[in-house]
Amino acid sequence: MSHAPILSLDNVSKTFGGGKAPVYAARAVSLELTPGRTTALVGESGSGKTTCARLIMREYEADEGKILFKGEKLGTGQFADLSAYRRAVQMIFQDPFASLNPAHTIRYHLERPLKLHRKDLAKAEREAGIVKLLEKVKLPADQMLEKYPHELSGGQRQRISIARALAVGPEVIVADEPTSMLDVSVRLGILNLLNEMKRSLDLALLYITHDIATARYVAEDIMVMFSGQIVEWGPVESVLGNPAHPYTRLLLSAVPDPDVRLGEATDFSPDDIVAIRKDAAQAQSEVREVGPGHFIRVPGGTAQA
Template sequence: MNAPLLRFDNVNKVFGSPAGGVHAARAVNFSLHSGRALALVGESGSGKTTCARMAMLEYLPSGGQVLFKGEPTAARRGRDLAAYRQAVQMIFQDPFASLNPAHTIAYHLKRTLRLHRPDIRSADLDAAVEEQLAGVKLDPALVTPKYPHELSGGQRQRVNIARALSARPQILVADEPTSMLDVSVRLGVLNLLNEMKTKRNLGLLYITHDIATARYVAEDIAVMYSGQIVEWGACSAVIDNPQHPYTKLLLSAVPDPERRFSDAASRIDPSAVDAVRRMAAKEQSTIVKAGENHFSLAI
């Protein structure tokens, strides 16, 4: 079997002093394969964004290593690092803050193309920009001369996706790409990510707090709490047959029109919530296999 595109091998991250610091990632293991999406799901402070940043080599792990196609990444410098940054592109949460307000959309895309695509001649840049925009279903004639503030959130997020894809990455890291978008355009952006994942054989690391969108986008899922992955495996297996109490809690709290608050059976018990949180925060290294591709930490 080929080495996975990206692999976290027992990765730890501590912010602050080792003695009294915050343990943002604890013994995190996962693999990302091309043409597949892995969703890292968790609430604020669970460590999912820390993992995304380590995948981008913005932070180096305090322990363990991040492997790209089986090779360690920590020692990458200069050209090696630049090549990695081309291969691993990021889409940010805030479509308003992630484009430079002083430049047109054409400028944003050209800059990426100049940096990462030396094969494209200057004369062909305009055509390449148009091709990228058309790829994310934006009208190039309409969008290229515009500034970011002239576009809607959904359009901006498409520009971000076009910009990331124009570097011809192998991995796309999307950190809450739709949480700041209006409901009516969210699905369109998720569909686009799905389509690109398949068409370009990308490995998609999808970071979200919304487990329902995780199922929509990802084949694999890892549920994080307090820096640990508490349950992982095939998305459908984990969601349909959750093993870990925290996963069960998270699933029971997802808004579900089938379960009205007025039915006693659909309520969750606040005192049980605290118990689950305390339990899930404890360090645990014993792994329980629940199925072919489905694991959880022991309780």
């Protein structure tokens, strides 16, 4: 890809709670999102994935470091205004049941972003826009528009969420666990849709998940996060094929794999697990390149790579 990154985080940190036990939700996080590429951010609950999403969405202010969108620091320049920024950077949430208002029809959900962000459009143009959005996410407009969220399945609702995010013509989409509440057979359709959108609209996509197999399916690049730090990152096949950080190895060893029976799996002992997690939770400032574009933070302590 010859594209330059459109959004980047440079050594961004965010801490919650002061005093004796502050929570380092993001520690010196650096990442780049590029048009036409999907970057997956994976890790366990509490690792800081969603904090990164919220920092990008400007729901949190970073304590340290800077976030650049099209070369400008967040809150300054052309995109200083939050609504101008949100027109360019949109989010898709995990829970398709909670993220749509039960009191409003699908038409309302899709018309509202157009009303707010595209004041130039006449009513008829908005209507045409809504129909087009539903076509994009492969839902029949004539059957959907007057329905309420509870009349739709989880997969259909998530498609509506995607259509809503696309309504304003964004350049970056942050998808936070968009498929984790859906059934296996519905997940693939949503992942395929995200892939298509990325290609046809040249979107920069940040795909946040704890499901590493789906990350491999949709993403070109992957970042593994633990305890607020990105401990390993690079091209998805390289990181998953040759994990170099002990925590990545631990995480990958525990992903259910139907080819390996439980007793035959090469597992870490409970003591290993404690040691690896303890080490990985330490601040690791040294970065080492272990393959082309594939980096780790060098762990200290006992569980050396």
